[in-house]
Amino acid sequence: MKIKSEWDIIAKIRDCVESKGAAKPKDLLMSIGDDCAVFRIGEGRFGLLSTDMFVENVHFRRDYSQPEDAGFKAMMANISDIAAMGGECRYALVSCGIPAGEDEEYVMRVYDGLTEAAKMAGVPIVGGDISRTGELVLSITVYGDAGPSGAILRSTAQAGNYIYCTGHIGSSQGGLEVFMQGSGEEKERWRSLVDRHTRPVARYDIAYDIKGQFRPTSMIDISDGLLSDLNHIAEESGKGYLLYGDRLPVSDDLRRYAAVKGSDPITYALKSGEEYELLFTSELFLSETVQMVINAIPVTLIGEVTDSGCRIEKNGKITDAGTAGYDHFREA
Amino acid sequence: MKIKSEWDIIAKIRDCVESKGAAKPKDLLMSIGDDCAVFRIGEGRFGLLSTDMFVENVHFRRDYSQPEDAGFKAMMANISDIAAMGGECRYALVSCGIPAGEDEEYVMRVYDGLTEAAKMAGVPIVGGDISRTGELVLSITVYGDAGPSGAILRSTAQAGNYIYCTGHIGSSQGGLEVFMQGSGEEKERWRSLVDRHTRPVARYDIAYDIKGQFRPTSMIDISDGLLSDLNHIAEESGKGYLLYGDRLPVSDDLRRYAAVKGSDPITYALKSGEEYELLFTSELFLSETVQMVINAIPVTLIGEVTDSGCRIEKNGKITDAGTAGYDHFREA
Numbered sequence: 001m002k003i004k005s006e007w008d009i010i011a012k013i014r015d016c017v018e019s020k021g022a023a024k025p026k027d028l029l030m031s032i033g034d035d036c037a038v039f040r041i042g043e044g045r046f047g048l049l050s051t052d053m054f055v056e057n058v059h060f061r062r063d064y065s066q067p068e069d070a071g072f073k074a075m076m077a078n079i080s081d082i083a084a085m086g087g088e089c090r091y092a093l094v095s096c097g098i099p100a101g102e103d104e105e106y107v108m109r110v111y112d113g114l115t116e117a118a119k120m121a122g123v124p125i126v127g128g129d130i131s132r133t134g135e136l137v138l139s140i141t142v143y144g145d146a147g148p149s150g151a152i153l154r155s156t157a158q159a160g161n162y163i164y165c166t167g168h169i170g171s172s173q174g175g176l177e178v179f180m181q182g183s184g185e186e187k188e189r190w191r192s193l194v195d196r197h198t199r200p201v202a203r204y205d206i207a208y209d210i211k212g213q214f215r216p217t218s219m220i221d222i223s224d225g226l227l228s229d230l231n232h233i234a235e236e237s238g239k240g241y242l243l244y245g246d247r248l249p250v251s252d253d254l255r256r257y258a259a260v261k262g263s264d265p266i267t268y269a270l271k272s273g274e275e276y277e278l279l280f281t282s283e284l285f286l287s288e289t290v291q292m293v294i295n296a297i298p299v300t301l302i303g304e305v306t307d308s309g310c311r312i313e314k315n316g317k318i319t320d321a322g323t324a325g326y327d328h329f330r331e332a
Numbered sequence: 333m334k335i336k337s338e339w340d341i342i343a344k345i346r347d348c349v350e351s352k353g354a355a356k357p358k359d360l361l362m363s364i365g366d367d368c369a370v371f372r373i374g375e376g377r378f379g380l381l382s383t384d385m386f387v388e389n390v391h392f393r394r395d396y397s398q399p400e401d402a403g404f405k406a407m408m409a410n411i412s413d414i415a416a417m418g419g420e421c422r423y424a425l426v427s428c429g430i431p432a433g434e435d436e437e438y439v440m441r442v443y444d445g446l447t448e449a450a451k452m453a454g455v456p457i458v459g460g461d462i463s464r465t466g467e468l469v470l471s472i473t474v475y476g477d478a479g480p481s482g483a484i485l486r487s488t489a490q491a492g493n494y495i496y497c498t499g500h501i502g503s504s505q506g507g508l509e510v511f512m513q514g515s516g517e518e519k520e521r522w523r524s525l526v527d528r529h530t531r532p533v534a535r536y537d538i539a540y541d542i543k544g545q546f547r548p549t550s551m552i553d554i555s556d557g558l559l560s561d562l563n564h565i566a567e568e569s570g571k572g573y574l575l576y577g578d579r580l581p582v583s584d585d586l587r588r589y590a591a592v593k594g595s596d597p598i599t600y601a602l603k604s605g606e607e608y609e610l611l612f613t614s615e616l617f618l619s620e621t622v623q624m625v626i627n628a629i630p631v632t633l634i635g636e637v638t639d640s641g642c643r644i645e646k647n648g649k650i651t652d653a654g655t656a657g658y659d660h661f662r663e664a
Binding site: 118 | 333334335336338341342344345348349352353354355356357360363364368369371373374377379381382383384385386387390391422423425427428429430433434435436437439440443444447448450451453454455456457458459460461462463464465466467469471473475477
């Protein structure tokens, strides 16, 4: 039988691993189901592990992406998973599947991007493997740790908490549009959007301060899109939300770009994936007149956690929130 | 320019990562260049990380291998890397690239094998990722730890040390031959060899006792083949060796199989990869009349570390040792 969908096969794999696998040791606090696995490595110290696969023609295309950008983005996506738990990324491992007859320079440019992103976050690449494959495959694993306050899960949001996100969102989707459809002139004009899509930077440098200032009750990084990722928090926590659609932080460039295109910047903000901003919940309330800026990155209140229901308030009207993810296996 | 060879591209990648990457923190004791990366995680406690990629048509073939066996072997190879450092494997992560239109049952049978091997070694699978790829790709990462005596490296063999290996070697290569060329009747007759090839078991359960009894000065697992892996120890340690060719431990079945084929069982023992036996050096000397057996696994003295030169003694004659590895990128 063919695989039905990505979510279906993931559920079956998870069930196989949990029902037939080794018993969970007591030091293992979080297994499959969050951005990272979390386990105790000593008194008040926790190890974090996460892995992602990044594949040519699925996650990037050779004819569109510079190899440095593909490598950079793949590494940042992994570093972001550690930040999403409130941890510090320590080490990375990179395995690379390389097509037969591949150009050496192309591979080395991918590694230049991988290395650049890892260096930016202070993370040494300490191991890996290579093999021959049909297309370029990057498989990255990151190890990080979290201090005495532990890792911040997705599943622990409480009704009444406020929902925050870092930075600006939506630009990655805008940048992708310009990148795919835009003329050379447009790519120049909307460079900030394109850069955001090709070279996203994870919030590894402010995760620590966010923990200190907000004491988040749950956290995730925006990789699938704000709505999808907020739904992950809501589902795993057994809660709902009301999102303040009019308060979503979008960049001035995205606002201008949407105006030119006659579209709504909020639509981009809701669905844009690969943003690598942090999305978290907190008991702390910041009124509309108060702005928290950490290391030059704004943190914006964008909603509240409710008992149930996923809703968006926009122009004074409250509607049900739809979701839109991407499925590797569902056929069109 | 096309990639010259696997070793050439690995050397370039290593150079890129080390010259352009983040500075090595002082807690990082071993980076690329051994079976695992090794880093301090607390007073007298060390973390170990290793990753391997396992690809259809490179590491296994769908028309020969049962999917459970492919998964089992891929997981054991990774668990073996932790044993090779004298560590205990704690957690595994599995990413899987799945072809479009793949049969769900096939994928689940691969995971059955992965899970069975991991459970055998008491290792929970705590995370992973899936993506669409051209062929089936397994990328496994294992995390383990080592106690106060630390991890055992490849690079620390001393001249005058004795060389030991666990169990029997050569059977995996014999089993592969039977598997590829043998009739159904031959596969039945040489089942122990075939099983050894399709379902190798890593020495995770005796690594601890080997540390205690032998205090190894260096260690590696036999994944490329005895000669290749001994050369790794010799090269990384800046030493040579004299291998006692007549004393290599081969199983009775391999001896009988070689006799039927009119071949020399020692040739199998020297080159057979994917054995996952432990190969180590020690100051401890065991005379020919003394046999150490740990948890029913024999440990055999097979040579000595010398200042330089890689030589084999066989039938009283000493010759230079050749090497034979497998290269994913070198063209025939």
